[in-house]
Every structure is written in structure tokens, then in C-alpha cells.
Amino acid sequence: MGERGRKVLDLEKEALRQLDILSHGAVDVIPKEELLEKLKRSLETKTPLRVKLGLDPTAPDIHIGHTVVLNKLRQFQDLGHHVQLVIGDFTGRIGDPTGKSETRKQLTEEQVQENAATYRAQVFKVLDEERTMLHFNATWLSSLQFAEVLRLGATVTVARMLERDDFKKRFSENVAISIHELFYPLMQAYDSVALETDVELGGTDQTFNLLMGRTLQKEYGMSPQVVITMPLIEGLDGVQKMSKSLGNYIGVDDEPKDMYGKAMSIPDELMVKYLTLVSGLRKDEVEALEAGLVGGTVHPRDAKMKLAHALVTRFHGRTAAELAQEAFVRVFQKRSLPDEIESFALEAERVALVPLLVRAGMAPSNSEARRLIAGGGVKMDGETVNDAALEFEPRTGMVLQVGKRRFIKLDVQG
RNA sequence: GGAGGGGUACCAAAGUGGCCAACUGGGGCGGACUGUAAAUCCGUUGCGCAAGCUUCGUAGGUUCGAAUCCUACCCCCUCCA
Incomplete structure (x- = not known):
């Protein structure tokens, strides 16, 4: 030749x-x-x-x-x-x-x-x-x-x-x-x-x-x-295709913690697909995880944590992924407070809880805030609030929580 | 151009003069359970502390009272041309 x-x-x-x-x-x-x-x-x-x-x-x-x-x-x-x-x-x-x-x-x-x-x-x-x-x-x-x-x-x-x-x-x-x-x-x-x-x-x-x-x-x-x-990938709901308008997406610009959290909330059935198509993990790593899942030696939760970790690593780097994972474990698995909570400045000596929630952006309206309280979804310093008419004297460092993931720390001025 | 059907809340869909802030399902939100998974169960889903106020394509009208009746307009669909 x-x-x-x-x-x-x-x-x-x-x-x-x-x-x-x-x-x-x-x-x-x-x-x-x-x-x-x-x-x-x-x-x-x-x-x-x-x-x-x-x-x-x-x-x-x-x-x-x-x-x-x-x-x-x-x-x-x-x-x-x-x-x-x-x-x-x-x-x-x-x-x-x-x-x-x-x-x-x-x-x-x-x-x-x-x-x-x-x-x-x-x-x-x-x-x-x-x-x-x-x-x-x-x-x-x-x-x-x-x-x-x-x-x-x-x-x-x-x-x-x-x-x-x-x-x-x-x-x-x-x-x-x-x-x-x-x-x-x-x-x-x-x-x-x-x-x-x-x-x-x-x-x-x-x-x-x-x-x-x-x-x-x-x-x-x-x-x-x-x-x-x-292939298209389904969004967080596991049914509709991922799209911004449906709000079921993970953005590449999402904060590390959000990205991690969102990844954890996907249905199990989607895990392998995400691992394969978007995690950035190598083929053999994905296959190992998949085998573990099928064989029952890997807990789905742990596989998903690997996925979440990989995803954050991919778009924000390893350090961010570590931090996001720690934060996730602390807040959702151990149910303690996040390490960083956005603070909300206020001046009053005595405030009513309902309008405060609205002002702090934790509820869209007073009515909704009331409903949240009635439904047991609002906590003050870890205690569930029962009284929708509650007024209190705010102290700096008090933590308000709505649902599982929304926190705010009070910062009393003057 | 002609004939007919239809527009109700985030979506779907009931309601055809007062009992309708509006059945029901989905979705959302909160709670229980948990692994921020699924499934399941409970609560909630216009605003307002409340009295009440604003909502049923748009604008008027009838009525003590309208999502429901009348008029005009806008939009969608079906069949015919």
C-alpha cells in the first residue's frame, strides 16, 4: 500500500x-x-x-x-x-x-x-x-x-x-x-x-x-x-420537559445550594438519565452507580447526592459543591438552621407577625401569611406559631421560618 | 360571505337570576410520613383582622339582586362557500 x-x-x-x-x-x-x-x-x-x-x-x-x-x-x-x-x-x-x-x-x-x-x-x-x-x-x-x-x-x-x-x-x-x-x-x-x-x-x-x-x-x-x-430531559416534576416557563428547571447559573437542592428533589426514576446526560460524570462512574442502584447496594438517596454534588462541581467547582452538600445535610437531613441566613432589617419595637412575613417577602399577602400560620407552616426560633394575630418584640438574631426552606434572620435597627 | 357552537380562577371543567368567592379534578402551597424521591393521608389555594371589597372575554343595560337576562363589541372553534 x-x-x-x-x-x-x-x-x-x-x-x-x-x-x-x-x-x-x-x-x-x-x-x-x-x-x-x-x-x-x-x-x-x-x-x-x-x-x-x-x-x-x-x-x-x-x-x-x-x-x-x-x-x-x-x-x-x-x-x-x-x-x-x-x-x-x-x-x-x-x-x-x-x-x-x-x-x-x-x-x-x-x-x-x-x-x-x-x-x-x-x-x-x-x-x-x-x-x-x-x-x-x-x-x-x-x-x-x-x-x-x-x-x-x-x-x-x-x-x-x-x-x-x-x-x-x-x-x-x-x-x-x-x-x-x-x-x-x-x-x-x-x-x-x-x-x-x-x-x-x-x-x-x-x-x-x-x-x-x-x-x-x-x-x-x-x-x-x-x-x-x-434526548429531552424532564424537569423537577419528572413529567414535563424541563423549561423555564414551567419553573421546573435547574439553571446553570443557579446558586450552588439551590442547584444541589433541586437535584435532590428530582424523582428517582430520572436519576440515571440526569447522571448520564448532564452530571458530567464519566461513563464508568455512572455505570457503577447505576449497577449499585439496580443491585440495591447503593441507597438511592446517596446516588442522588452524588449526582447533586457532580452537578454543582461542574458549574461552580468542587469547593462550592462541598459547601452546598454540607448545607443540605445540615438543613434538610439534620433539620437544623442553615449556616447563612439572609437578614431582614426592621426598626419597630413591637411588630405583628403577619405583615412582617409579607414585608420580608416570605408570603405574598397577609391572607396567605395567615393561612401559612394556620397550617402550621411558620416557625419562630424553631417553635411553630399558632396565633395568626401574634405580635412580638423583635430581637436581633431571631429566626423566622416558612415551610422547610425559607429562612430569615431579624436584624433590629437602633 | 352564510349557519351553528363557545370564551368561568394557574390549567381543565361544573354552574344558566338570589343557597356563588363560585362544585369537582389537576397543579401550587403548608402539614404528617420520609431520602427536599415516589406513593399515601390531612389542610389550604382572590384581597381584607373584620365589616366588606374586587372577580366568570370587554363595555354598557335590565333587576331589590347577574357568572347567569338584554345590547354592542372583541376573540376562538365547527360546518358550508
């Missing part, structure tokens, strides 16, 4: 190696052969692949659900490829995609920039900044001619569009769908055309949109992108 032949063989081998890494953990790679082809060509021509991920500009907080996809992007980067992050600022300007009565507030240019900055800060906890390009899709979408838009519209039928899960659902449940919403998948697909994307990533819920990119790229005579879908 000649020099040249050997080289080709090495390329082939390397491409297969990359394919293997990149497909791992993915739900689908559509189609796999094309990815292999693209990888080979990339190696041959020493041109990195362009791997795209679209981001919604209205919800700038990244949660660990997003990191499933980000991790995959990072793998691409580690293999020398480039990431195209597309901020859907144009989409954000159009407004209301949910068809609800209230039109979504249009984002101003400033807000978009602000959100983009937030994204950048959070996303690079996972991604390699050097190999990431940030784009805003208004760059190309806002100037599209109507004729061009019609061309986009002509590539899909309504019936096909209504196959998309959320449209189908809304349609059958009689929830309004506006025409412009049908263009969303097309707009996202057009991003791939504009950026000549080689590979696009997304959650499985994005499959339809991602495939639309292929359709459109073909329409424009380009080689269609490969689509990689990643």
Missing part, C-alpha cells in the same frame, strides 16, 4: 472514530451515512464542519436541559469542528407564537443584545469560545423579499406542516394557530441555508424543524445538513 493509500485509510478510520463519538447518546442521526461522508470530506479538506444550534432570545437563562445539546456541540468542537450559535432575534421580534390572548411583548434591540450577552456568559461554561460563532438571524431574515418568502412557503404543504406535534396538538385542541406561526419552521430552516450549515442539533422536539432545514437546503441547491437529535 502506498503512502497515499495509507493516508486514505487513516482518514477513514478517524472519520469512523468521530462518528462513533458524535452519535453516542443521540436519539437520532439523520442520516448517519451523510454524517460519515461529511466527516471524511472535512478531514480531507481540513475544513471544520459548521454545526448549528438555534437559541430562543426570549428566555435567556440556560438550564441544564440545554446542556444536553451543548455537550454534544462541545464534542464537535473538541474534534476540531465549529459551532454556529444562532440567536433567533428575528423570531423574537415577531411575537406571539403561542396564539394566546396576549401578544408576546416584542423585544427591543437592547433586550436582544442583553439576552445575547447572558447567553454568551452561560453557554461558554460548556462550549469553547474559540470555536464558536454567534449569529443573529435578523441579519438575513429581516431583509427577505416577499417573493423569497413565498418561495419558502411553496416548499411545504399545510398538511405536512400540521404534522408537527405541537401544531397537531393545538389544532386538535382547537387552539388558534396563526399563519405566520407556520413560518417558524421555515425561518429556522432558512438559517441553515444562510449559514450553509453542515449539521444541526436540537432536542427531539425539534426534529420537524431540523428536517425542514434539509428540505430547504435542497431547494436552494445545497447539500442538506445532517440532523442530530438529543
Whole structure:
């Protein structure tokens, strides 16, 4: 075999190696052969692949659900490829995609920039900044001619569009769908055309949109992108997919203690999934834990503590994880006070408990505060309060507690 | 454009003149149990200490009294064109 032949063989081998890494953990790679082809060509021509991920500009907080996809992007980067992050600022300007009565507030240019900055800060906890390009899709979408838009519209039928899960659902449940919403998948697909994307990533819920990119790229005579879908993870409730609007998420910017606590509150059934997809633990470590769980040698609580610890370590470092764990054990397992309690300054000599709870932000209204007291959910210095009309003389250092996790320490001025 | 159905609290869904701050389920919150898991059980879920006040698409009207009746408007759905 000649020099040249050997080289080709090495390329082939390397491409297969990359394919293997990149497909791992993915739900689908559509189609796999094309990815292999693209990888080979990339190696041959020493041109990195362009791997795209679209981001919604209205919800700038990244949660660990997003990191499933980000991790995959990072793998691409580690293999020398480039990431195209597309901020859907144009989409954000159009407004209301949910068809609800209230039109979504249009984002101003400033807000978009602000959100983009937030994204950048959070996303690079996972991604390699050097190999990431940030784009805003208004760059190309806002100037599209109507004729061009019609061309986009002509590539899909309504019936096909209504196959998309959320449209189908809304349609059958009689929830309004506006025409412009049908263009969303097309707009996202057009991003791939504009950026000549080689590979696009997304959650499985994005499959339809991602495939639309292929359709459109073909329409424009380009080689269609490969689509990689990643599993979605359920949020803290264990049922709904993790999302900010449902409030069931763990944000990458969450305080270490919150992050730890939230991780501890996930249902057991989700543990392995979290361990696999977001913990940052090595495969063998995860497998060991999993085996222990199945075999009954590892208490689920301890496995979950490992998960929580790993998660905090990943985003805040080891020291923070240790502290968070200690705090958790102290407050929830030993039921003693947290080491640090936010203090609340007040001046009065004599105060009524109910309005104080409201002022301190521990209850949304007086009525609610009363209910909490009636339900035995309020403690003063560890004693359950029974009297909703209670007045007392505050002393600095007194601790008020609502429920299991809300504490406040009084700080009497003067 | 024509005909019909419908908009009730966080969601779903009852209620069709006073007994409705509004049945019920889900969700949320608090409590018990526990591992801040699940399951289960209990309480609670507009504001107000209370008298009471503001809520049933929006704006008016009838009535002693309206989520319920009338008028106009807005929105959604179905069938036809």
C-alpha cells in the first residue's frame, strides 16, 4: 500500500472514530451515512464542519436541559469542528407564537443584545469560545423579499406542516394557530441555508424543524445538513420537559445550594438519565452507580447526592459543591438552621407577625401569611406559631421560618 | 360571505337570576410520613383582622339582586362557500 493509500485509510478510520463519538447518546442521526461522508470530506479538506444550534432570545437563562445539546456541540468542537450559535432575534421580534390572548411583548434591540450577552456568559461554561460563532438571524431574515418568502412557503404543504406535534396538538385542541406561526419552521430552516450549515442539533422536539432545514437546503441547491437529535430531559416534576416557563428547571447559573437542592428533589426514576446526560460524570462512574442502584447496594438517596454534588462541581467547582452538600445535610437531613441566613432589617419595637412575613417577602399577602400560620407552616426560633394575630418584640438574631426552606434572620435597627 | 357552537380562577371543567368567592379534578402551597424521591393521608389555594371589597372575554343595560337576562363589541372553534 502506498503512502497515499495509507493516508486514505487513516482518514477513514478517524472519520469512523468521530462518528462513533458524535452519535453516542443521540436519539437520532439523520442520516448517519451523510454524517460519515461529511466527516471524511472535512478531514480531507481540513475544513471544520459548521454545526448549528438555534437559541430562543426570549428566555435567556440556560438550564441544564440545554446542556444536553451543548455537550454534544462541545464534542464537535473538541474534534476540531465549529459551532454556529444562532440567536433567533428575528423570531423574537415577531411575537406571539403561542396564539394566546396576549401578544408576546416584542423585544427591543437592547433586550436582544442583553439576552445575547447572558447567553454568551452561560453557554461558554460548556462550549469553547474559540470555536464558536454567534449569529443573529435578523441579519438575513429581516431583509427577505416577499417573493423569497413565498418561495419558502411553496416548499411545504399545510398538511405536512400540521404534522408537527405541537401544531397537531393545538389544532386538535382547537387552539388558534396563526399563519405566520407556520413560518417558524421555515425561518429556522432558512438559517441553515444562510449559514450553509453542515449539521444541526436540537432536542427531539425539534426534529420537524431540523428536517425542514434539509428540505430547504435542497431547494436552494445545497447539500442538506445532517440532523442530530438529543434526548429531552424532564424537569423537577419528572413529567414535563424541563423549561423555564414551567419553573421546573435547574439553571446553570443557579446558586450552588439551590442547584444541589433541586437535584435532590428530582424523582428517582430520572436519576440515571440526569447522571448520564448532564452530571458530567464519566461513563464508568455512572455505570457503577447505576449497577449499585439496580443491585440495591447503593441507597438511592446517596446516588442522588452524588449526582447533586457532580452537578454543582461542574458549574461552580468542587469547593462550592462541598459547601452546598454540607448545607443540605445540615438543613434538610439534620433539620437544623442553615449556616447563612439572609437578614431582614426592621426598626419597630413591637411588630405583628403577619405583615412582617409579607414585608420580608416570605408570603405574598397577609391572607396567605395567615393561612401559612394556620397550617402550621411558620416557625419562630424553631417553635411553630399558632396565633395568626401574634405580635412580638423583635430581637436581633431571631429566626423566622416558612415551610422547610425559607429562612430569615431579624436584624433590629437602633 | 352564510349557519351553528363557545370564551368561568394557574390549567381543565361544573354552574344558566338570589343557597356563588363560585362544585369537582389537576397543579401550587403548608402539614404528617420520609431520602427536599415516589406513593399515601390531612389542610389550604382572590384581597381584607373584620365589616366588606374586587372577580366568570370587554363595555354598557335590565333587576331589590347577574357568572347567569338584554345590547354592542372583541376573540376562538365547527360546518358550508
